[in-house]
Amino acid sequence: MNYFDLPKIDLHCHLDGSLRPQTVIDLAAEQKIELPSQDPAVIKEMMVAPETCPNLQEYLDRFALPIQVMQTKESLERISFELFEDAAKENVKYLEVRFGPQLHTQQGLTYAEIIDSVVKGMKRAEALYDIHGNYILSLVKLLPIDSVNDIIDAGVPFVGKGVVAFDLAGAELDNFAHDYVEYTQYAREQGYRITIHAGEQGCGQNVYDAIELLGAERIGHGVAIKDHAEAYQRVKEDVVGLEACPSSNVQTKAIPELKAHPLNDFHKDGLAVTINTDNRTVSNTTMTDEVTKVMEQFELTAEDYKQIYTASVEQAFASDDVKKHLMQFV
Numbered sequence: 001m002n003y004f005d006l007p008k009i010d011l012h013c014h015l016d017g018s019l020r021p022q023t024v025i026d027l028a029a030e031q032k033i034e035l036p037s038q039d040p041a042v043i044k045e046m047m048v049a050p051e052t053c054p055n056l057q058e059y060l061d062r063f064a065l066p067i068q069v070m071q072t073k074e075s076l077e078r079i080s081f082e083l084f085e086d087a088a089k090e091n092v093k094y095l096e097v098r099f100g101p102q103l104h105t106q107q108g109l110t111y112a113e114i115i116d117s118v119v120k121g122m123k124r125a126e127a128l129y130d131i132h133g134n135y136i137l138s139l140v141k142l143l144p145i146d147s148v149n150d151i152i153d154a155g156v157p158f159v160g161k162g163v164v165a166f167d168l169a170g171a172e173l174d175n176f177a178h179d180y181v182e183y184t185q186y187a188r189e190q191g192y193r194i195t196i197h198a199g200e201q202g203c204g205q206n207v208y209d210a211i212e213l214l215g216a217e218r219i220g221h222g223v224a225i226k227d228h229a230e231a232y233q234r235v236k237e238d239v240v241g242l243e244a245c246p247s248s249n250v251q252t253k254a255i256p257e258l259k260a261h262p263l264n265d266f267h268k269d270g271l272a273v274t275i276n277t278d279n280r281t282v283s284n285t286t287m288t289d290e291v292t293k294v295m296e297q298f299e300l301t302a303e304d305y306k307q308i309y310t311a312s313v314e315q316a317f318a319s320d321d322v323k324k325h326l327m328q329f330v
């Protein structure tokens with residue numbers, strides 16, 4: 001099967017983990033930020049996380065460099081455009097990108113300016129390529145929680161116009177969901193859909209809580225439900241979408257190796273499994289790579305791929321029109 005040509009959908013991709021190395025070099029020069037090298041290969045090496053990190057934190061440390069050059073409207077717009085361009089060029093037909101507005105205020109940008117810039121970059125790519133997209137606003141757990149509602153408010157004018165959902169990302173502590181109930185409720189009241197990183201580094205109970213307490217319709221990663229019967233049952237009954245990110249999960253040791261990934265068992269049992277990149281640069285991957293790895297590792301058939309693609313369409317936070325368009329590719 002030619003995985004490059006297959007129509008693909010990526011529902012879990014971080015903007016700050018998906019920069020082109022050359023763009024980091026260009027933007028650093030423009031912004032007078034000193035880099036240790038002008039060689040894209042060296043800069044790439046600084047951003048790619050090791051094949052296996054000791055833990056999630058080591059993986060998250062790779063975001064420091066890209067975030068340095070993501071502090072102006074122009075850079076955010078360019079990076080957003082380029083991500084959609086890169087995805088479109090490998091036949092990704094729909095892409096949901098997430099990022100943490102709080103990480104981009106170092107030079108005084110407002111949340112509204114930040115969100116406007118990335119949405120503009122996306123729309124420019126949508127006009128040029130056969131790709132549709134939406135943004136998800138991520139709150140990075142452990143960053144100050146008091147400005148969450150300001151971020152949610154800043155995104156409201158964009159809801160349904162380029163922004164669709166709210167997410168919690170970053171390091172995962174057990175029982176984190178309890179601290180975010182009022183914020184996700186506020187986000188839902190403002191029209192945001194909810195997806196939550198859970199069961200990646202933490203326990204299956206976190207997934208259960210993300211659904212029960214935070215109203216998550218999708219879960220980022222969620223691998224830990226394999227050891228938690230209640231969470232598993234809840235994901236299945238509620239048809240909660242599982243955003244699997246195979247390469248990232250190996251890097252962060254969420255799973256020991258690809259063949260131990262539970263996504264195939266989940267898929268065979270009828271759960272709504274989707275295949276995603278997480279971070280194109282930090283995980284040194286593409287949608288073609290992720291789909292290839294999964295299809296070959298688990299010897300999946302064209303019918304399996306059809307089911308996974310269809311689950312991605314159903315789970316997408318896209319408009320009915322876009323979903324109808326995406327179903328034409330099945």
Ligand SMILES: O=c1[nH]cnc2c1ncn2[C@@H]1O[C@H](CO)[C@@H](O)[C@H]1O
Pocket residue numbers: 014015016017060063098099100103138140169170171197200248278279
């Ligand atoms: O796999 C992941 N698990 C948890 N957090 C992540 C992952 N990838 C990226 N981020 C976090 O999300 C922020 C906003 O995009 C990134 O800066 C990073 O801290």
Ligand SMILES: [Zn+2]
Pocket residue numbers: 012014169197220278
């Ligand atoms: Zn993620």
